[in-house]
Amino acid sequence: MVVVSNSLTSVADHRERITGLLGVLPVVSLPVVDCLGLVLAQDLVAPIALPPFDNSAMDGYAVRAADLASVPVVLPVADDIPAGRTASAPLEPGAVHRIMTGAPLPAGADAVVQVEWTDGGTSSVRIDRAVPAGANVRRAADDVAVGTTVLRAGTVLGPAQLGLAAALGFGALPVRRRPRVLVLSTGSELVGPGEPLEPGQIYESNGVMLAAAVREAGGEAELLRFVPDDVAEFHAAIGPRLAGFDLLLTSGGVSAGAYEVVKDAFTGRGVEFTKVAMQPGGPQGAGRYQGVAVATLPGNPVSAQVSFEVLVRPALRAAMGFPDVERRSVRARLTSPLTSPAGRTQFRRGKYDPESGRVVTPVGGPGSHLLSALAISDCLIEVPEDVTELAAGAEVVVRFLH
Numbered sequence: 001m002v003v004v005s006n007s008l009t010s011v012a013d014h015r016e017r018i019t020g021l022l023g024v025l026p027v028v029s030l031p032v033v034d035c036l037g038l039v040l041a042q043d044l045v046a047p048i049a050l051p052p053f054d055n056s057a058m059d060g061y062a063v064r065a066a067d068l069a070s071v072p073v074v075l076p077v078a079d080d081i082p083a084g085r086t087a088s089a090p091l092e093p094g095a096v097h098r099i100m101t102g103a104p105l106p107a108g109a110d111a112v113v114q115v116e117w118t119d120g121g122t123s124s125v126r127i128d129r130a131v132p133a134g135a136n137v138r139r140a141a142d143d144v145a146v147g148t149t150v151l152r153a154g155t156v157l158g159p160a161q162l163g164l165a166a167a168l169g170f171g172a173l174p175v176r177r178r179p180r181v182l183v184l185s186t187g188s189e190l191v192g193p194g195e196p197l198e199p200g201q202i203y204e205s206n207g208v209m210l211a212a213a214v215r216e217a218g219g220e221a222e223l224l225r226f227v228p229d230d231v232a233e234f235h236a237a238i239g240p241r242l243a244g245f246d247l248l249l250t251s252g253g254v255s256a257g258a259y260e261v262v263k264d265a266f267t268g269r270g271v272e273f274t275k276v277a278m279q280p281g282g283p284q285g286a287g288r289y290q291g292v293a294v295a296t297l298p299g300n301p302v303s304a305q306v307s308f309e310v311l312v313r314p315a316l317r318a319a320m321g322f323p324d325v326e327r328r329s330v331r332a333r334l335t336s337p338l339t340s341p342a343g344r345t346q347f348r349r350g351k352y353d354p355e356s357g358r359v360v361t362p363v364g365g366p367g368s369h370l371l372s373a374l375a376i377s378d379c380l381i382e383v384p385e386d387v388t389e390l391a392a393g394a395e396v397v398v399r400f401l402h
Helices: 011-022 158-167 204-215 231-241 261-266 302-320 371-375
Strands: 027-031 060-063 073-081 094-097 111-114 122-127 148-151 172-176 180-186 220-227 247-251 269-277 283-289 290-298 329-334 345-353 357-363 379-383 395-400
Touching: 011 269, 011 283, 011 290, 011 302, 060 073, 094 122, 148 158, 148 180, 148 269, 180 204, 180 231, 204 247, 204 302, 220 231, 231 261, 247 302, 261 283, 261 290, 269 290, 290 302, 302 345, 302 371, 302 379, 345 395, 357 379
Parallel strands: 073 094, 180 220, 180 247, 247 290, 329 357
Antiparallel strands: 027 172, 060 094, 060 111, 073 122, 269 283, 283 290, 329 395, 345 357, 345 379, 379 395
């Protein structure tokens, strides 16, 4: 294990450990409509051409361009061709077919005159402007030829990619499936929203926050709440629920004090605990329990969420096959000075302002309980472990939170 000063585990090492526990998730075939945000697992090869046939790019009249040598001209309308017509008669010289956008171009036609350049007639039509051969015609395979690799494995599937797959006739796609995460909220002091607070109690928030973070990262989350600080009850609560999950994600109960139920329950059962060289979020754990990957996060809300962002989110994205697992980051200048503890990478909350020359303003202090500051932040300011002071104007790495 890689360690840093004072026997702290490095951020990179702990992130790699969680990533290794999850591995790469299996490939599944899912309906196209359910693939948004997932990663294509195999190259997608076009089984048909796009367009599959010559068709009209306009509502108007299919013509032989040579028949418009002298305009205006009045020609008979020999047929109507709506979109969806599977067969139509050839266009004879000296006539036109009224045609709708997307309808197949009849044999013999070589251009389309848009309806705006005509009188819109239905039995005969006056055409006021000529068009050259090929005008307003979408040729077969103009977009995609049969056998073309249209999407490569590793492509993140957005609306346009799914639209292309559907246009090519794919009803399902091979993708890396979403990770299934059981989010565990522990603590005898926790109560649900709407319930009266007794002295010493707080409303549960970490479970809600972490489950949302899992879903935002692309995973599926199920929340198991209000597990008390008792080892026997802890095991009884999670044991029957683990089947089918890829990751158990907990918050709280991992520090060095008494009543640390997660640490007590998992020590010696496949989960190792350490202190990671980061602030907030020092006490962490990772391993396997009953064959399921486990990541244990600190209980303070900012510590839990920052730990997820830095350590767990990249692992989930890697498991899904994303080519880039990290959030977007830039370099920016601080608007005010910062201090940071030696030997720890500090992640301060901040607001990034590209309009003022790529500057970032720290929001709130370093405290791991300052959830409101995190809620109004749009980035994390990364202070390296070998830096203890930064002056206003110093350049830092900014990790965006969305």
